[in-house]
Amino acid sequence: MRARFSVAEVATRALEIVDRDGLGGLSMRTLAATLGTGPMTVYNYVKDRDQLEELVAEAVINSVELPAPSQDWQQDVRAIAMAIWQAVRRHPNVVPLVLTRRTVSSASYAPAERLVEALAAGGLEEADLLAAFRAVLGLVMGSAQAELAGPLARPDRDSEQVAVASQIGRLAGGEHPRLAALAVTSQRSSAAADFARALDMLLAGVRSRSPGG
Secondary structure, X not given: OOOOOOHXXXXXXHHHHHHHHOHHHOOHHHHHHHHOOOHHHHOOOOOOHHHHXXXXXXXHHHOOXXXXXXXXXXXXXXXXXXXXXXXXXXXXXXXXXXXXXXXXXXXXXXXXXHHHHHHHHOOOOHHHHHHHHHHHHHHHHHHHHHHHXXXXXXXXXXXXHHHHHHHHHHHHOOOOHHHHHHHHHHHOOOHHHHHHHHHHHHHHHHHHOOOOO
């Protein structure tokens, strides 16, 4: 008998629940209600809550809009990293899952494969390639976590960043002058600008390890 839903449909509906209601709103029962079926039907697609969360994390990674390859490996690394960051940023409630859950199939490996491919095009091999790959993904996920897994996980996040930076500046005061000054700089920036600048700085280091860098 033909399955009533595809795994992709189940994942999409589960992601919609988490986007709307947070992780606490996701359960076999709420997912079944959204699908218009009974809770036992959901167990035909996932065996437990852990696998359901893995499916949600994978749905976010599958939503990454990968750019077309170019002849510039650095531009490709930058564009791929930005695409992954933007995909994660669209789903702030899922950040904890993306950080902690393994994917349930190889279908979500495409962004990682493209990133390795772009770094390898710069001449990196073995240990340097692995380190660069982990560093770029670490920056992407760390930036997302710092911005979204907290009070900035609200619709108007840039305005929230200004408010948080202002509060930090006030608390730092004269006791921590460098941190206070940095908080002022932060109020003139944005999450996108901060991420792009950090990525450029990281790429400068990666470039220094490539042949001819």
